[in-house]
Amino acid sequence: MDINAWTALLAATIVAGTPILFAAAGELLAERSGILNLGVEGMMLVGAALGFIVTVNTGNHWVGLLAALAGGGSMAAIHALVTVSLRGNQVVSGLALTIFGSGLSGFLGKNYQGIPMNYGFKSLDLPVLSDLPYLGAVFFRHDILVYFSVILALFMWYLLYKTKWGLAIRSVGENPQAADAVGIDVSRIRYLCTIAGGMLAGLGGAYISLVYAPTWQENMTAGRGWIAVALVIFALWNPTRAVLGAYLFGGVEALTFRLQTMGINLSSFFLAMFPYLVTILVLVVVTIRRRQDAGAPQALSVAYDREER
Amino acid sequence: MKRTPVIEMKGISKRFPGVIANDKISFRVYPGEIHALLGENGAGKSTLMSILAGLYRPDNGIIKVQGRAVKLDSPRKALEAGIGMIYQHFRLVDNFTVAENIVLGAPKSPSKINREQMETETRRVSQSYGLTINPGARVHQLSLGEQQRVEIIKMLYRGCEVLIMDEPTTVLTPGEVKELFEILRAMSRQGKSIVLITHKLNEVMEIADYVTVLRRGRVVGEDRIENLDEGRLTRMMVAREVAYSQVKRDKSVGQVVLSVDRLKVQGDLGYLAVKQASFDLRQGEIMAIAGVAGNGQKELVEALVGIRSSVSGTVEYQGEEINHLNVRERISLGINMVPEDRIGTGLVPNLSIIDNSILRNYYKEEFFTGFFLNYKKVRRYTEGIVDKYNVYFSDLKHPVNYLSGGNLQKLLLGREIEQKPRVLLASYPVRGLDVAAAEDIYGLLLKERDKGTAILLVLEDLEDIFRIADRVAVMYQGSISGILEVNKTSIDEIGSLMVGAQLTGVENG
Ligand SMILES: Nc1ncnc2c1ncn2[C@@H]1O[C@H](COP(=O)(O)OP(=O)(O)O)[C@@H](O)[C@H]1O
Ligand SMILES: [Mg+2]
Numbered sequence: 123m124d125i126n127a128w129t130a131l132l133a134a135t136i137v138a139g140t141p142i143l144f145a146a147a148g149e150l151l152a153e154r155s156g157i158l159n160l161g162v163e164g165m166m167l168v169g170a171a172l173g174f175i176v177t178v179n180t181g182n183h184w185v186g187l188l189a190a191l192a193g194g195g196s197m198a199a200i201h202a203l204v205t206v207s208l209r210g211n212q213v214v215s216g217l218a219l220t221i222f223g224s225g226l227s228g229f230l231g232k233n234y235q236g237i238p239m240n241y242g243f244k245s246l247d248l249p250v251l252s253d254l255p256y257l258g259a260v261f262f263r264h265d266i267l268v269y270f271s272v273i274l275a276l277f278m279w280y281l282l283y284k285t286k287w288g289l290a291i292r293s294v295g296e297n298p299q300a301a302d303a304v305g306i307d308v309s310r311i312r313y314l315c316t317i318a319g320g321m322l323a324g325l326g327g328a329y330i331s332l333v334y335a336p337t338w339q340e341n342m343t344a345g346r347g348w349i350a351v352a353l354v355i356f357a358l359w360n361p362t363r364a365v366l367g368a369y370l371f372g373g374v375e376a377l378t379f380r381l382q383t384m385g386i387n388l389s390s391f392f393l394a395m396f397p398y399l400v401t402i403l404v405l406v407v408v409t410i411r412r413r414q415d416a417g418a419p420q421a422l423s424v425a426y427d428r429e430e431r
Numbered sequence: 432m433k434r435t436p437v438i439e440m441k442g443i444s445k446r447f448p449g450v451i452a453n454d455k456i457s458f459r460v461y462p463g464e465i466h467a468l469l470g471e472n473g474a475g476k477s478t479l480m481s482i483l484a485g486l487y488r489p490d491n492g493i494i495k496v497q498g499r500a501v502k503l504d505s506p507r508k509a510l511e512a513g514i515g516m517i518y519q520h521f522r523l524v525d526n527f528t529v530a531e532n533i534v535l536g537a538p539k540s541p542s543k544i545n546r547e548q549m550e551t552e553t554r555r556v557s558q559s560y561g562l563t564i565n566p567g568a569r570v571h572q573l574s575l576g577e578q579q580r581v582e583i584i585k586m587l588y589r590g591c592e593v594l595i596m597d598e599p600t601t602v603l604t605p606g607e608v609k610e611l612f613e614i615l616r617a618m619s620r621q622g623k624s625i626v627l628i629t630h631k632l633n634e635v636m637e638i639a640d641y642v643t644v645l646r647r648g649r650v651v652g653e654d655r656i657e658n659l660d661e662g663r664l665t666r667m668m669v670a671r672e673v674a675y676s677q678v679k680r681d682k683s684v685g686q687v688v689l690s691v692d693r694l695k696v697q698g699d700l701g702y703l704a705v706k707q708a709s710f711d712l713r714q715g716e717i718m719a720i721a722g723v724a725g726n727g728q729k730e731l732v733e734a735l736v737g738i739r740s741s742v743s744g745t746v747e748y749q750g751e752e753i754n755h756l757n758v759r760e761r762i763s764l765g766i767n768m769v770p771e772d773r774i775g776t777g778l779v780p781n782l783s784i785i786d787n788s789i790l791r792n793y794y795k796e797e798f799f800t801g802f803f804l805n806y807k808k809v810r811r812y813t814e815g816i817v818d819k820y821n822v823y824f825s826d827l828k829h830p831v832n833y834l835s836g837g838n839l840q841k842l843l844l845g846r847e848i849e850q851k852p853r854v855l856l857a858s859y860p861v862r863g864l865d866v867a868a869a870e871d872i873y874g875l876l877l878k879e880r881d882k883g884t885a886i887l888l889v890l891e892d893l894e895d896i897f898r899i900a901d902r903v904a905v906m907y908q909g910s911i912s913g914i915l916e917v918n919k920t921s922i923d924e925i926g927s928l929m930v931g932a933q934l935t936g937v938e939n940g
Contacts, residue, residue: 272549284544286534293524301487302523304536304585305507420525429487 125256131380131394132260132373136268137334139372141166141326141343143271145350146357146364147278148322152198154282154356155315156295159199160216161201163347164223165194166327171227173300173328174338175234178426183241187328192218194324195317197223202316206309209425224341235336243267243277267329274322278361291315295419298426308426345394359419435498435625436461437516437593438483442728445478445503448905450836450863452478453489465615465637468628469668470645471891472724473493473863476628477519479645480595483626484516485509492894515586517596520576524571529553530566533585556588560614575602583614594618594759595626600634604700605639612638627739629677630668630723632661632930644668663858665893665926679718686749689735689766689886690853694744695728696734703742704730706909717876717886719900719917721893722929729771732856735887736768737761748854765853768842769860771889773836774918777843784824788846790815820845822823837868844875855879858889873899893922907931 145162152159159165169190177186197219204210244266252262272317282288293301298308326346331338351370357363374396381388436448438460445453452475460466481487484493485503493500496512498812503509509516523532530549531558534540543549550566557564560883562580569579579599586594589668594616600608612914615638629635635642636656643653644667654665684802689712698704705727712718720728733739733867735746745752756764778787789798789809797808813827820841824834831839840860861869876899880886896903899919904914905928912928919927 174550286540286542286544289527289531289535289544293527296524296526297522299520300524300532301536303484303516303518303522304504304589305510305538306536307505307507 129256129259131376131408132173133263133378134376135369135373136261136264137372139368139370140268140271140345141329141334141349142353143275143365143368144326144372145323145347146277146353146368147361148194148270148319148326148352150319150357150359150361150364151278151291151322151352152316152319153422154295154359154424156298156311156419156421156424157202157205157316157319158216159198159316159319159323160213160224160351161219161320161372162323162342162350163345164220164226165167165323166223166330166343166347166350167227168193168197168223168230168329169324170331170342171231171234171338172230172324174239174331175230177241177332178234178239183243183288183332186241186332187325190324190328191321192324194327195321198317198323199313200384201320202313203427204298206249206312206316208425210366212423213423220347228340231338231340235340236337239332242336247418258412260345260360265333267325272365275361275365282361287299289361292419295421296425298421302426308375323350326350349381349397353396355418356397356401356404358404358417366401433677434461436495439491439495439498440479440483441495443479443482443494444474444490445482445487445506448835449479449568451648453482455492456648456650458643458650459605460626461641462592462624463619463622465619465625465627465638465640467639467642467644468626468645469630469635469664471668472859474645475648477597478647479624480597480628482514482520483514484595485514486516491628510589513590513592514595514805515591515819516591517582517586517597517599519597519601521575521582523578523581523695525569525571527570527574528566529568529570529581529584532570532581533566533588533641535585537589550563552588553584557584558584558615559730560587562585562614564795576604576607581613584614587618590625593624593626595628597628598630599627600629600631605900608634614860628740631725632664632668632723635664636661638702661930662673662923662926665929666922684716685883687711687713689887690745690747690750691735692745692747694731694746695742696730696736696739697742697761698727698730704909705734705741708744708911710904710911711916712885712887714885715852715878715880715883716901717888717899719790719896719903720887720889720906721891721925723897724904726906728856728906731906732889734770736766736856738743762850765851767850767852767855769840769847769855769857771858771862773843774840778831778839780938781830784817784827784831784834784842785809785813785830787842788816790934791846791850816842816849817847820848820875835868837864837871840864841875842870844872848875852884854885854887856889859891860888861892861895869895893925896925897922905929 128150141402145166149159149162167207172193176189177183199214201219204215206213240309245263246266248262252258282292290301290306294306294308294311329342330343353364353367353371356367436459440456440458443453443456454926458478468480470476476724478487482489485504485506485508486799488504494503501512503512512524529781530553533553534549551567554621562584564577564580564584569580572855579602603611613855619625626737627846639656641655642659642664644651644664646668692709694705694708695703696705708731721733722728730739734741737756741754746754748766753761764878765934774780779790789812798804810827817824833841864872876886888900902914903917903925904911905925907913907929908931
């Protein structure tokens with residue numbers, strides 16, 4: 123492979139990592155508040171379907187994006203209702219929403235299979251930076267959503283670690299009793315984080331159907347929602363690490379694609395396993411190191427009831 | 432001059448499934464007062480104060496702060512009204528630093544977190560009360576005493592005028608208790624009010640200005656400390672009327688079954704919880720262990736059933752030393768126990784009545800057909816138990832946590848009695864039960880005694896002791912300070928032993 127092929131591969135890596143990054147950032151936010159959302163895959167699918175359908179019908183991809191945000195957000199609102207207000211089981215609710223989302227998106231998109239789409243996000247070459255040799259091609263000749271996803275992750279890091287709201291969110295995920303006792307509204311924070319997380323999952327889905335592979339196909343997210351869930355663990359619940367992780371997994375995806383076009387026969391099953399293998403490895407390492415302040419939020423997936431002992 | 436109370440609670444009631452935790456309670460606190468809220472376990476102290484702190488919602492009653500009626504329906508509202516509570520189980524985020532815990536949720540803290548400023552603030556508040564703490568340390572690195580300090584600073588930082596502390600001294604060493612009291616006095620001098628929840632009389636006498644005593648969800652007495660002494664407080668706390676022994680017995684007691692000699696047992700905090708315990712337990716008698724909670728009763732019982740190992744001394748069962756036997760081996764000898772927390776240790780909350788009833792002996796052949804549990808047989812066994820022990824239920828298949836406290840206890844006690852124990856140990860068997868349920872439990876225990884079982888009960892309510900026990904061993908600070916025949920003693924005598932008085936002419940065995 124020559125140097126240009128490499129830059130192309132790296133640029134493809136970033137594009138492939140972007141939907142995962144959106145979804146993972148959303149999941150991370152929800153989990154930081156103590157809500158495990160296993161509905162990401164379903165929310166991404168609904169986002170992808172709605173984003174595509176609305177864009178085709180309105181001719182405006184921004185409206186399509188809004189629809190995807192709303193779709194993911196509403197499904198997450200159901201998750202919040204079930205798990206925060208009704209204190210239902212988070213795993214069950216999340217899995218149900220994934221199955222529901224896969225069915226719903228298939229139903230909505232039935233008549234849109236394979237329709238081409240001519241609207242979309244143009245590449246936005248950043249002035250000066252995009253002219254840098256190699257680096258410019260890899261990092262600075264992308265559509266606006268790619269830049270936004272990175273800014274979003276960095277913003278989330280700032281929010282969580284540098285502001286009092288972030289402190290509040292983390293405290294709710296660590297110890298809702300403690301948060302409640304100092305007057306933090308546990309339910310409100312959990313609702314907000316879960317819904318915002320679902321919106322980001324929807325956005326991640328729409329990125330796939332509008333930019334990455336501009337079309338609609340049933341189940342087109344192909345497990346990226348699950349990768350996002352795994353990525354949160356891989357990132358040890360830290361948004362900046364999630365960026366790196368997303369590009370690592372995106373790189374694997376881009377590489378798989380590239381190797382196939384080059385006729386090299388590395389089993390695609392092996393590559394599909396890769397993100398999960400890495401996640402398991404990370405889990406093992408983390409558990410061995412057992413650093414209290416770097417692990418999962420202590421109250422993750424535990425419902426909070428003020429009057430319960 | 433008539434001062435307005437900072438806090439006035441009137442007619443506060445609160446029910447939990449199966450218990451009335453607070454029954455029309457009225458409670459007042461004046462500015463600068465150190466107010467002790469005294470009562471045995473389960474009296475409703477924590478519930479009452481959790482209501483004041485906005486954590487629980489009362490079913491009835493009104494609350495006034497500085498003379499104005501308020502609705503404290505969340506901890507935030509209570510904090511805004513200047514009321515802060517330090518719970519028995521601290522509410523701190525373990526992974527956060529001290530400073531982070533202190534500014535967490537405080538309206539006045541700036542939006543952008545500035546570590547340095549946060550830690551300076553923490554230091555400023557802590558130093559103004561002479562509390563030393565390292566603001567950068569993470570909470571999980573701190574001792575319980577230090578964590579308590581963080582809680583106090585947290586409330587001071589929020590400018591609380593009323594500080595509620597729930598049993599603050601249970602996690603402290605004696606030295607730390609002294610320090611804490613100094614801090615509380617300093618706060619009181621600055622006009623802040625403190626509510627100290629406790630069941631320790633000496634602490635009340637040492638620090639309180641005013642005492643309110645709760646018993647079974649009601650206020651049974653209140654007064655300024657000058658008008659009280661430990662004896663009167665004990666009486667208020669454990670019994671309303673002077674009790675007398677009601678135990679009627681036809682048979683005399685039999686052989687010694689359990690003999691405990693100079694037993695020493697280590698507590699969780701590392702020092703000896705039981706310093707000296709010697710007694711004999713005979714067939715067909717009920718012996719009560721009396722004492723204010725936390726004087727070693729729990730550790731003693733745990734050592735007897737084999738959950739906790741002893742440091743020295745011996746436990747003999749029918750003449751044989753059993754120190755080295757584990758729990759299961761002791762059970763097979765016939766030493767059974769009804770633990771303090773019915774649900775959790777005693778019964779599995781989410782399993783059905785049926786499943787819980789055979790937890791002890793599910794492996795017995797009588798329940799099996801070949802390889803499988805035969806639920807017909809099991810059900811018949813369970814029906815036998817609920818019938819015999821009067822357990823009220825709606826469905827045997829429902830999880831036991833739907834049962835009320837009394838029925839839980841009957842099920843648990845019934846299950847243990849069905850094992851035909853030779854020695855039965857029970858901790859606080861009627862705690863939190865209503866009168867009727869308590870009667871049923873007494874009845875079961877007395878019947879069991881008359882069958883010849885040796886029964887050891889940990890009790891704290893003197894009325895209960897007079898109602899049911901033949902003898903009483905009083906524990907104080909890890910030692911048995913006296914063993915008395917119940918029908919030859921008085922409430923005053925037991926009460927004074929409970930607070931550390933020496934018995935003249937100690938009777939042993
Ligand atoms: N959250 C709760 N849910 C159910 N029952 C409770 C709860 N809190 C307290 N109780 C019950 O209310 C009674 C009073 O408890 P509590 O206020 O904790 O007493 P104290 O603090 O005086 O020991 C007890 O019978 C207890 O079992
Ligand atoms: Mg209590």
